[in-house]
Amino acid sequence: QLVESGGGLVKPGQSLRLSCVVSGFNLSDFFISWIRQAPGGGLEWISYISSTTAYTNYAASVKGRFIVTRDNAKNSVYLQMDNLRVDDTARYFCARDSGFRGWFGPWGQGTLVTVSS
């Protein structure tokens, strides 16, 4: 199971930190990805972090503004989102990522981030 939290309403330029707490599997064995869905839109992969934190990757739309980290001891993955923009408004999901050329599953139910002045 994965449970996201930390969403909310913020103004453009502000920051938020999302958390993803996992249970039922050993977090240290898996990649975790963050995926978002804008209102009325489709799914967009935005970031992943490898099982050992040795490697992270980001979509161009968030690179330089978002940072993903993990604390395996706390069974948690975090997404620090800085300099938020109106077009970052979305529901943010975390998902277990099977790794290179893999798939996402299971997913959390998501947390809603709204960026508005």
Add this chain to the structure above:
Amino acid sequence: DIQLTQSPSSLSASVGDRVTITCRASQNIRTFLNWYQHKPGKAPNLLIYTSSNVQSGVPSRFSGGGSGTDFTLTINSLRPEDFATYYCQQSYGAPLTFGGGTKIEIK
């Protein structure tokens, strides 16, 4: 970026119908194509991975196939709980990308 085009974007169907959704990639992605089901307010659910492998716990009425640029998701004998939006996703190249979704509605 690899573009994935799903068709149709929506369809109306009845319980018991057989439905096929297609996903076309903008370049050869071999068989690195996955399918998800998403219901409003719920976590998306992995159905099919690597084109044709059915995820554990997914009913056998779901099947997938294809390679290269053309892929299909088929649902045999639609059940009421299958009305949802379905997405394909490629993991061949970065960035990972999703199709635009196919919403299956009740006729």
